[in-house]
Each structure stands twice: as structure tokens, then as C-alpha cells.
Amino acid sequence: MTHFPSKRLSRPGVVLAAVAGLVAALGLGTVGEAHSAPAEATATAPRWSDRAHGFASLAGGTTGGAGGKVVTVTDQASLAAYAAAEEPYVIRIAGSIAVEPFGADIAVASDKTLVGVGDTGEIVHGELHLAPGTHNVIIRNLTIRDSAVEGNWDCKDTDFDGIQMDTVHHVWVDHNRFSNICDGQLDVRKDSEYITVSYNRFENNNKTFGLGWTTDVKTQITVDHNLFANTKQRNPSVDNAAYAHLYNNHLTAQADPGDPVWTYGNWSRGRTKMVIENSYYQDVQHPYQADATAELVERGSVLRNTTGRHDEWGAAFDPRDFYAYRLDPAAAVPALVGRFSGPQRRIGGAVTLQVPGDYPTVQSAVDAVPEGNSVPVTVAVAPGVYREKVFIPAGKPNISLQGTGQDRSDTVIVYDTPAAYGGSTGSATVRIAAHDVTARHLTFSNDFDEAAHELNAEQALAVKTTGDRIVFEDTAFLGNQDTLMTDSPRLDVISRVYIRDSYIEGDVDFLYGRATTVVERSVIRALSRGSDSNNGYITAASTWTGNPYGFLITRSKVVSDAPAGTFHLGRPWHPGGEPAAVAQVLIRDTELPAAVKAAPWTDMSGFSWRDARFTEYRNHGPGAAVTADRPQLDDTDARTHTVADYLRGTDDWAPHARR
Incomplete structure (x- = not known):
């Protein structure tokens, strides 16, 4: 734009105070009340968070591929390449990926997030494998299914797990569905530490979820809000874990009269310290049991049609010594887990x-x-x-x-x-x-x-902006000359910008460009440059002559510290002398200050403002007037110069209607 020399003094610096901390995560995250929430309150509460909770949140936390590129994969080769890469990745899995050969591993390296897109991301016939030393991995919102071999229910001669990890740390397995896996659906093995397993569905399996394969007592694991349905054993089986916290899980349909020994729910084995809270057991043989060398504390659970062992001995530990969490009432668990466990459309659908x-x-x-x-x-x-x-x-x-x-x-x-x-x-x-x-x-x-520089x-x-369908809501734009430019890629391309409940300040042409731009319910501050005659211009539109809609300022308020009668509403900008750039500006239903000139539109670079499309309609305040130098829109035209008219385009874009 044409340079307009500044005469005003530099305005005082604005002190911008930072607010510490981030808003707490939605749903059951790392922060929550220590008491049980009422069933009515929890029934509609969000059940997902982008932050790991439980033991996976400790000792530095589990962030997965955060900080790395976000990629979307639809085939095995791409998934395998990104999952095994050295650098961090957020890997979005879209659709079903059938792994070949049957039962093969997909190696997952450190610093990865694997997340299903919507509720359709699947790994079929294959295993996600975390080798020793792997750390900081998130696996979310996937279905992992159908690696079972027909007729081989016990799977002792195969090792086709859904997810297997050995000697890893900081892993979060969340909102997945496991079904019909040969061997373990989830095996957490050999001194793996800082693990959280939450909101998963474990279904239709024999050996479901095991932990241990070690004589050391190192593992710390949180298991919450999971469904175990038609899963015969290991729901989970926890061997030699230092701390195992199981809460708000739903176990159902484990009863098998033909096998009264090896059908069971939770098992605290070896020297495990296990705490079970507010879970729900229905039609389960041996809902919770413990070895004589282990410890198991159970409180608040509901049992329906259960038989066999209900072991409780030892002091175990207090989970709140490690992290905060929120318990749902046990009676609400079947509904909550039924609704919110497994893949969710809203988790993988956005990032x-x-x-x-x-x-x-x-x-x-x-x-x-x-x-x-x-x-x-x-x-x-x-x-x-x-x-x-x-x-x-x-x-x-x-x-x-x-x-x-x-x-x-x-x-x-x-x-x-x-x-x-x-x-x-x-x-x-x-x-x-x-x-x-x-x-x-x-x-x-x-x-x-x-004021501190002498520049041309x-x-x-x-x-x-040059893009289309841009929205600014509750935003502030701070500057002096040319604060906000809403433009398009070229003169005859129409881009649209919608600004609502915002603040724009400046002095010379500080709202300008050729995009169709609506400013609604906002404050526009015209800054004084210290002049007693001309302090600047609010708008400098360069609307394409083929576009009937340029700038609309509506239901807003213009404020200014400039002297009365020293500020223009606008002038027509013709970039490079382009005659087909014919400004269109409508200011309607807006409060204007005394700083606005009696003749508020002016010429620019040899182009007369009278050849532009400058109008007002029903403005008010000390700076509003109806004169020969202030063209007014008539009532008929006002009905076709609304926010909807400016923004509609050919695709009926209507961001103003979202509230």
C-alpha cells in the first residue's frame, strides 16, 4: 500500500501477563476429585482426554509422538515404516489394514502415537510389538482383531498377540477393541513400567490380558474403565507387579461350568500388590483371587451371580499416594463402560x-x-x-x-x-x-x-489472510498502519473472512484488502496519531468490481482517542492503479465516535471515493450523520446486505449461524 507518514507518538508498551498452566483435560484424566461422582453426573461426562493418566502419567509422563509429524496411513507398508522410525510420529490409521503374513508383527519404536481415525481404524491378523527398551508409546482408538487360528483355542504353539511389550516403559493403551486374538490380546511382559490401560474392550478370547513373565517386582500399572466380555482367563492376570491399580472395570460372562479352575477374572499373583475399586462383576467365576504371597485389597465393587474365590488379604498400597483419580460408582460402570469403551469417532476424527x-x-x-x-x-x-x-x-x-x-x-x-x-x-x-x-x-x-525508526x-x-472461509472469534489485532489485511490469491478470486466478538486497532488503513470480510459484534479502535486534522483511515478496501460484497462492519462499536472530526471511515485502494479494484464497504448498525469526520470517505492515489461503493445504514453515536457526503443504503438494499449475504458464496458457508 501507499506509505502514509506517521506523526503520532509511540504508544506505551502493553504489559501482557501470561496465565500459568493449561486448562484441565476433559473427562477422566490425571486431575479429578478423590470422591466418587454421582451416577447421574458421570453418565454424560466426556470419557476421553489427550493426556495419559494413572501410572503412565508419572515419571515424566507418556506423550507418544507429540512433537513429531502427523501422518495418515492406509496400508501395512506405510504403517510399518512410520511405526519403526527413529523420530517421533503421530500415526493416524485410517480404515482396515490386513497384516501379511498372517500373525506377523508390526514393530513399534519409541515416541509414537498410533491412533485410529474415527472408529474405523483396524489392525487385522497382526500384532503391534514393542521390543525391549521401547518407551513413550500411545496406542489408541484401534480395533485389533482376528489373529486366532480356527480350532486352536489355546494357541500354545503360536504367539500371535494383539499387543505385546517386553521391558518397556511409559505406554498408554486406550480406547481400543481387542477381539478373537490367538494367545494374548494384550501382554505386558518382563519388567515393563509406568503402564496405563484404559477404556478398552476385551472380547471373545481365551488368554486375554497378562502381565509378568518375570521374577522381579517392578511393574506399575493402572487398569480402568475396561470391558472384559466372554474372555475366559487373564482379565487381567498380574504376576509380580509392584503396584496394580484396577478400578471401574466391567467383567461379564466369564462363567464356564465346564472349566471351574481356569476361568477367572482378576488374579494377583506372585508378590503383586493389587488394589481393586468400584468394579462390576456379573456372571464371573473367581472374580478376584490372590496367591498366598500376593496382596489384594478390594473395595466398593458390585458382584452379580459370581462364584468361587473372592480373596482379600494384605494392605497392598494407596493409589492416591501416586496420582489423583476420580472413581465412578460401581453401579454406573456397566453403562459407562458400555458406552465409552472401545474406539470413539471423536478421538481419531480430530487432532x-x-x-x-x-x-x-x-x-x-x-x-x-x-x-x-x-x-x-x-x-x-x-x-x-x-x-x-x-x-x-x-x-x-x-x-x-x-x-x-x-x-x-x-x-x-x-x-x-x-x-x-x-x-x-x-x-x-x-x-x-x-x-x-x-x-x-x-x-x-x-x-x-x-516513532523509533525513520523508514519509507x-x-x-x-x-x-488469503485463504477462504477464515474465522476469527474472540481475537485481538494490534498494530498501527495496515494492522489486518484480508486478501485473496488474485483479484478475481473471492475469499471470505468472518470476524466476531473481536478487537481491531490501528491508525492508517488498518482494515484493508479485497476479501469479502464481515466484522460483527466487535470493537474497532482508531488510534490517534497526534494530528488535529487527519489521524488516519479505518478501511482501505480493494474489492474486485465483479464482487458485490467487500467489507461489512455491523453491530459493532468504533472507539477513538483522536480529536473530533479527524478520522476517516475509509478510502478506495487500487493496488498498482488497478481500475477493476473498486472498494465496497458498508458500515451498518454500528456506533461511531466523535472522531469520525463529517465527510468520512476520501480519495486515494487519484481515485475518487465517489466512484467506490461506500455506504452506511442506521449507524448511531456522536460520529453518525446522514449528509450528501455520507451515502446511505436504502431499506430494500439493506435486506440483501446482511452477514449471510456477504458470507454465503456458492457453498452456503454460514459460520455466523453456529451459535
Whole structure:
């Protein structure tokens, strides 16, 4: 844009206080009340979190592939390559992958997250294998099934497990379904430590879930909210674990009158210390039992039609000495586990990347999103000031940037580049070229200090967009000249931007570009540059002449500390003298301050404002007026210049209707 020299003094620095900590995870996570929640409250509570809980949350925690690239696989070769790679990956498994040869292993290396997309991700006829030394692995939202050999129920001559791990640490197995596996559905072996197994469905098996194969007493394991149905034994069997905490599990249909010895529920073996809380046993032989050398404490469980051993002896341990957790009442367990265990559409259907928890910077999280991304990715940004530039390229759609603080000012992305160093585009702190990007609860700032520099190009953008279907909600844009540019890839391409419940400040052309842009229910602050005659311009639209909808500011409030009659509502920008860029701006149902000039529209670079499409409608406040220099939209045209009209396009986009 044309440079307009600044005459105002540098405004005082704004102190941006960071709010410590991140909002607690949804559902049953690492933080929760120590008391049992009422059944009515727990029936509708969310049952998934992106953070491991229980023993897997201790000693540094279990984060899986966080910090690595996010990839989606649909075939065995791709899965095997990414799962075995040295670097971290979040591996999304889409659809069913049949492993060949039958019963073969997929090796899983350290620092990996394997997660099913929606509820359709499957591993069929194969095993996920974690070799000794593997650590920091998350396996979620998958179905692992059908490696059983017909007629070989006991499987002593095969070792086709669903998941097998040997001498590993920090593993979280969550929201999976295991069915019809030859040998163990889940085998946690040989001194594996810091394990959590939660919200899984173990179904239709003989030897289901075993732990041990060692004389050492090292393993720490949490087993909660799992279903064990039609599983004959090892539900689980826990041998020589230092600490085994089992709570809110549902065991059903283990009774087998033909085999009264080896059909059982939970078994505390060797020197295991086991605590069972608020679980539900129905039609189970030997619901819980313990070796004479082991310890088992049980409290709060419900037993229906159970027979055989109900062993309880020793003091075991207190799980709350290690971590906080929330118990559901035992009576609610069948409904809760039935509804929320196993793969869930909402877990694998979207991805959340934590900054700085998973990635050190906002840009590094964006870099982790794959090209051509087709699923929603939320970059959750913790409170703080992030001095960096962020670019979302055109090939990475469906991204949401979301601050997690209590206020948008808690989470700030800021840089200080002027147009003199790289042009207007290069000055932008945040640049969005992709479609379908949303930003919420954030502040975007370019804090370049005009008064401290003598430059010929002082424009300094906080944000530039060129993508379509961009939403800013509860966001702030801080700058001076050219604060926010909403643009499109070229003149005759229409991009749409919707800004709601937000704050925009600046002085010269600080809301500009050719995108169709709606600003609704927001505050626009026109900053004084210290002049008693001309302090600047709010808008500088460059709308394509073939586009009837440019800028709409509606149901908003313009505020200013500039003297009365010193601020323009806008001027027509024709980039490079382009005659087909004919500004369209409508300001309606908006409060205007006394700072607005009596004749608020003005010419620019030889182009008359009267040839542009500048109108007002039903504005109010000390700066509002109806004169010959202030064209007004008539009532008929006002009915076709609404938020919906501006945003609809050919795809009926309606982000304003989501509330």
C-alpha cells in the first residue's frame, strides 16, 4: 500500500501477563476429585482426554509422538515404516489394514502415537510389538482383531498377540477393541513400567490380558474403565507387579461350568500388590483371587451371580499416594463402560497439538500438520507471549489456532517486522494462506515502533489472510498502519473472512484488502496519531468490481482517542492503479465516535471515493450523520446486505449461524 507518514507518538508498551498452566483435560484424566461422582453426573461426562493418566502419567509422563509429524496411513507398508522410525510420529490409521503374513508383527519404536481415525481404524491378523527398551508409546482408538487360528483355542504353539511389550516403559493403551486374538490380546511382559490401560474392550478370547513373565517386582500399572466380555482367563492376570491399580472395570460372562479352575477374572499373583475399586462383576467365576504371597485389597465393587474365590488379604498400597483419580460408582460402570469403551469417532476424527507441551512454538505445530490435511487439527496454545512469525501455507487447511487462557490477552503471538524489511506480506506476524482456518481466544500483534525508526515503509501487519472461509472469534489485532489485511490469491478470486466478538486497532488503513470480510459484534479502535486534522483511515478496501460484497462492519462499536472530526471511515485502494479494484464497504448498525469526520470517505492515489461503493445504514453515536457526503443504503438494499449475504458464496458457508 501507499506509505502514509506517521506523526503520532509511540504508544506505551502493553504489559501482557501470561496465565500459568493449561486448562484441565476433559473427562477422566490425571486431575479429578478423590470422591466418587454421582451416577447421574458421570453418565454424560466426556470419557476421553489427550493426556495419559494413572501410572503412565508419572515419571515424566507418556506423550507418544507429540512433537513429531502427523501422518495418515492406509496400508501395512506405510504403517510399518512410520511405526519403526527413529523420530517421533503421530500415526493416524485410517480404515482396515490386513497384516501379511498372517500373525506377523508390526514393530513399534519409541515416541509414537498410533491412533485410529474415527472408529474405523483396524489392525487385522497382526500384532503391534514393542521390543525391549521401547518407551513413550500411545496406542489408541484401534480395533485389533482376528489373529486366532480356527480350532486352536489355546494357541500354545503360536504367539500371535494383539499387543505385546517386553521391558518397556511409559505406554498408554486406550480406547481400543481387542477381539478373537490367538494367545494374548494384550501382554505386558518382563519388567515393563509406568503402564496405563484404559477404556478398552476385551472380547471373545481365551488368554486375554497378562502381565509378568518375570521374577522381579517392578511393574506399575493402572487398569480402568475396561470391558472384559466372554474372555475366559487373564482379565487381567498380574504376576509380580509392584503396584496394580484396577478400578471401574466391567467383567461379564466369564462363567464356564465346564472349566471351574481356569476361568477367572482378576488374579494377583506372585508378590503383586493389587488394589481393586468400584468394579462390576456379573456372571464371573473367581472374580478376584490372590496367591498366598500376593496382596489384594478390594473395595466398593458390585458382584452379580459370581462364584468361587473372592480373596482379600494384605494392605497392598494407596493409589492416591501416586496420582489423583476420580472413581465412578460401581453401579454406573456397566453403562459407562458400555458406552465409552472401545474406539470413539471423536478421538481419531480430530487432532489436538499442544503448544508448548507437544511443540515448542506455534509454527512447529503447524509444520507437523501434513500437506493436504483433511481432518480438523487444533493447535492449542497455552497462555504466554510467543515472539515468532507463523505461516499456515495453502496446502494445510482445516487448522484451528486456539488460545487456552481465560482471556484472549493471555495468549499473544507477536513480532516486529515493518514492510521496509520484506514488503507488506513479509511484515505479517501471522499469515494464513490455507482455507478453513479458525482462530479463537488469541491476540495477534505487530509491535514495530514507528516513532523509533525513520523508514519509507512503516506498514506492519499483525495478520494477513488469503485463504477462504477464515474465522476469527474472540481475537485481538494490534498494530498501527495496515494492522489486518484480508486478501485473496488474485483479484478475481473471492475469499471470505468472518470476524466476531473481536478487537481491531490501528491508525492508517488498518482494515484493508479485497476479501469479502464481515466484522460483527466487535470493537474497532482508531488510534490517534497526534494530528488535529487527519489521524488516519479505518478501511482501505480493494474489492474486485465483479464482487458485490467487500467489507461489512455491523453491530459493532468504533472507539477513538483522536480529536473530533479527524478520522476517516475509509478510502478506495487500487493496488498498482488497478481500475477493476473498486472498494465496497458498508458500515451498518454500528456506533461511531466523535472522531469520525463529517465527510468520512476520501480519495486515494487519484481515485475518487465517489466512484467506490461506500455506504452506511442506521449507524448511531456522536460520529453518525446522514449528509450528501455520507451515502446511505436504502431499506430494500439493506435486506440483501446482511452477514449471510456477504458470507454465503456458492457453498452456503454460514459460520455466523453456529451459535
